[in-house]
Amino acid sequence: MKTYTETHRSIRSLVAQSSFNNKPQLLALVSRCVKNRTILQTIVDRSKLLEREQFLSNDLALILVYDAIFGVGVRGKFKGVIKRNQTSFDKCVKKLVRDRNLNDSTDLVTTLDIHDPNLNEIKLPRYCRINLLKTTAKQIQHDLKVLEFKRLRHM
Helix, strand or coil: CHHHHHHCCCHHHHHHHCCCCCHHHHHHHHHHHHHCHHHHHHHHHHHCHHHHCCCCCHHHHHHHHHHHHCCCCCCHHHHHHHHHHHHHHHHHHHHHHHHCCCCCCHHHHHCCCCCCHHHHCCCCCCCCCCCCCCCCHHHHHHHHHHCCCCCCCCC
16 A cells, blocks of 8 residues: 555556465455545544554554454454454444444445545546447537536646
8 A cells, every 4th residue: 555655556556566365355455445545544543553553554554444344354463453452443433433424334435535635636537438339429529518518638
């Protein structure tokens, strides 16, 4: 995750270059952690996990919290870390669920975070695929003009 945030390369290419054996499982875990990063970061911050367990990096803490709360659970040498902090995770998750008026903790990962600064960015498409069997490019351009879309050149 650290390399992804620093280089802004695709998750797939970074996972393909890793030495981890089970690449589909790693891709699923990393993409879910990146998608829910703001929620996971609030849980890590509120539970003060990084202050209690000083040997953990922030990225590793995010992955462990995701796997402990929304995944199948943590196995191996980090299981003790999660067990020691499980009550604080549960309190944070319950508070987040209550603050956002949700029914369950699984609804946390399905809702978008309103306070995420990346949601306010406008993302422009690079291209548009047109099915020429159903319509024409001129018809699509006309429809977009009717919907008040603007054509930008050389962004």
